[in-house]
Amino acid sequence: MRIDSVDLFYVAMPTILDIGDGSQDALLVRVQADGFVGWGECEASPLTSIASLIAPMSHSACKPVGANLLGATITDPADIRALGERVRWDSFDLLQAAHTWSGIDIALWDLLGKQREVPVHELLGPEPAQPKLPYASVLFGQDPEQTLSIAKEAAASGFAAVKFGWSDFGRGTVAEDIEQLAAAREGIGEDVEFMVDAAMAWGDDAVSASKRMKSLHDFRVLFLEEPFVPGATRAYRELALSKGRVGIAAGEGSSSYEAAISMIDDAGVDYVQVDAGRVGGITEAFRVASYAARAGVSYINHTFTTHLALSASLQPFAFDANSGWCEYPLMPSSLAQALTIDGVPVGADGRVRIPEAPGLGVTISEEAIRSHLVDVEISVDGTRLFSSPRL
């Protein structure tokens, strides 16, 4: 197949709230080639990624992401990898390129799967896909009473694990954190797995983080997620000395294979969390998952938007029976829900199965795109370089 078009669709809720919900807008990628259509999604700041697709060249290692896409031939997975390598070198000094390319890479895998009439994971390897156990992601309450009630509700929904995060956890006193942990564990009961997302609360301060490790251990927290900012490898190593049986999870901020691998090799995490929409698409996420499997580190997807992104994020570790957990966007925005017609449901057994329909196995609602489309126009020296495409 030859790539005929690469279109970016910026969609958004009518009002974007100043809250952590990352599903309030989306940048969808449609690739068309020889009558086939593939869809992908880029993580975050749609306008910036659109600009990176069409920005005038700065020099030979700073070309726009779209410089060499049209007319490129995609016959098998190696072609997607080769095109990604080319974009990487040609856009090396364009920081945003990794996020933009990620969505295009995902669309190319969807495209190739549809042309061959196989699910994407079959393009990655012959092993059967393993079902994943989703955890519910919720926020700590404003006080322990509220956390208790949130925890009870989450446990009642039938999830095998609940991850608590954000709010003020880690930013106040150790005693306050212990009260929150106690309330959460009490609410979910003894049989539900318990994870905590610190949302980078301690920057690169391993001492502050380590003060919480005994309590996390006592409340049998499976893993502590993102105690530090991305790349703070020294702090991660220092924390490892006091983590006891609590696993450390991180990596969602990785925008390259190397950055994710460094979280395994240099930060020593027990769970590497990868957003396929940031790290370089399914291609690079699969390389990370393969490396993690060899290193004995569990892989978990990071996903907080549509089921298109969810399906893409599950493919890279489809085979890995030792990476059994998956992040599952429980309550995405009405936009994210409307964008896909068939999604990736949680089965009656509480597990998530990777779609077996061709490509990513997710059908995009063009009607939802039309009704949420953001109209963008970018001109440089009087020439229109981008106008939002129509469907």
Next chain:
Amino acid sequence: MRIDSVDLFYVAMPTILDIGDGSQDALLVRVQADGFVGWGECEASPLTSIASLIAPMSHSACKPVGANLLGATITDPADIRALGERVRWDSFDLLQAAHTWSGIDIALWDLLGKQREVPVHELLGPEPAQPKLPYASVLFGQDPEQTLSIAKEAAASGFAAVKFGWSDFGRGTVAEDIEQLAAAREGIGEDVEFMVDAAMAWGDDAVSASKRMKSLHDFRVLFLEEPFVPGATRAYRELALSKGRVGIAAGEGSSSYEAAISMIDDAGVDYVQVDAGRVGGITEAFRVASYAARAGVSYINHTFTTHLALSASLQPFAFDANSGWCEYPLMPSSLAQALTIDGVPVGADGRVRIPEAPGLGVTISEEAIRSHLVDVEISVDGTRLFSSPRL
């Protein structure tokens, strides 16, 4: 001072060539506050960085870089740091933000220096600035004969060191590389320091790189720059086993303090090369320089554009007598030359002195901006979010 305006000026040569010269365009930042004006510069892809300044919010951790700048108070260096921290957290998921903020941070240091009538390095600390020894950056020739002639010419220009780079070095056979190294060493003579920039030729393949180390050692190469892609820490560690007396230099691709520090802690480089226009401005570059000094690692600026960027890039390691080398853009484009009126010259003693005039000590040519200004218009849902400002 309260920030009254933050303006981005995208300037470019009439034609951008598909060559490595990174000075063919520039994104200048002008910050105005209480009648004072500061100038900064962002690295690469001006249109993408402009979009990141004004992009609609995606969620609470993905705001545009410009979200909280206007009206912010800048009284001393701590205010610049605090504003940078705020931008970092508010734009965490906006990958391009680090490059955009870098130029704004640089402009704020220039502004504060001008208001206080002191050079920026005096705002960083009381120690006297040390002159730096520039090296000439040239390219290997297409064959050893051409390299010999380039090397003779470079040595005749009086530089104490010459760095050879790019071209096909490292991408052919070891024998070909040895011929190039021999020609370069012969051309510069025995008394001139010799560096080699491998321009990421070996990806993350330490074996291929290590095959060149004995020759680099034999030709007394001071350091080998960027054998691998940014963040390939494992390959750097493996290469260290065979490097002999050849130093390893890298870090220009770092777009955060943590990424640069990881090149010291995890990759084990001997020289950390930092681009202040990428890493988070003078603030973060100074943190890296301070860390490097404590770790016994030499700091070198990475600069390939204007003398405004050069002055900004020299401030962070102004005091460090153990970091004596500086990268000096020898032949930037006519645009880059025209953008500053007074620059950072090489003195009669062959050394570069950091300007002692207030701020960055560099005067911007508004005429050069006007005559090279690229006209950008960005509209979202019918609202004009950016029009190139006029001077």
